[in-house]
Amino acid sequence: MDKSMKYSDRQLTEMLSSAGVRTSLHRLAVLSAIANDRCHPSADNLYRSISELYPGVSRTTVYNSLNILVEAGLVKELKLERGVSHFDFMLQPPHGHFMCDHCGRIYDMGLPPSLADNTEPGFRIDSIDLNFRGICPDCLAKQQ
Amino acid sequence: MDKSMKYSDRQLTEMLSSAGVRTSLHRLAVLSAIANDRCHPSADNLYRSISELYPGVSRTTVYNSLNILVEAGLVKELKLERGVSHFDFMLQPPHGHFMCDHCGRIYDMGLPPSLADNTEPGFRIDSIDLNFRGICPDCLAKQQ
């Protein structure tokens, strides 16, 4: 999936309904923001950008939408920082994340194959989070 | 490292000072609670158990201690739930975690070897978090 490719509202609406979620203006806007600006926004980031498109939208609406989208499996919640959740679109192949301790940017990272095979037997694994922290190439270069 | 093995205050004090952290009564109590009750307590869990030993201790003291211990690398902060941090002792070999969506218990999980080798080049990786969610064997058995 090319990063520059955008999802149309039509496509996103399709995804919503096949996930059993009713479409609404704001909900679609939240999903579109996550799907098309692939910068792993926080809830507050999303509230701000939705607010620009639809002034007067309520924070609660954004949070509600996010919870519904996560619940429906269309969006993944990333717990990388204490107290703040970031959100990522679910459609692409499973992947981990890297957060730069210097600039705070979040990068996608490949997932080693067969991660789930390495787990103790007897557990039902529903989801895997693999998160790295450190310094990104950009910041490493600037530090010199 | 056997789970039933307890760390003495003497050992923990040694660890603190070799990590460059001054020992204090409350700080030692926080570290001891994390090191010896290996149940991955939350900050609030810790505040409650420290309170029993030392009534009147301030929440801030517990939070301060935790931040200092994490900073010093003696304790690892786990971000498994939105809004709540759990804490784990650092001494044992690196490992991942599993949180049961039913009972909320947190289990240690082996880390597949060479996780860090799978990352994109150019990043400086300082820490790796591998977290699983799902249903634990206990709860699976009870569900039948």
Added chain:
DNA sequence: TACAAAGTTAGGAATAATTCCAGCATTTTC
């Protein structure tokens, strides 16, 4: 032993992220 400096703590106030609630608005279904 005394003193200054540095570090630690208490406790209440402040902040930040998130959720709850109640009433109104919109959409769906029949």
Added chain:
DNA sequence: GAAAATGCTGGAATTATTCCTAACTTTGTA
């Protein structure tokens, strides 16, 4: 087109965490 279901708002509430300031302790030094 009416009833039922769902969605939205905005303010209040909740929860986890941090900030702030004054008091207290410990440490290093003379």
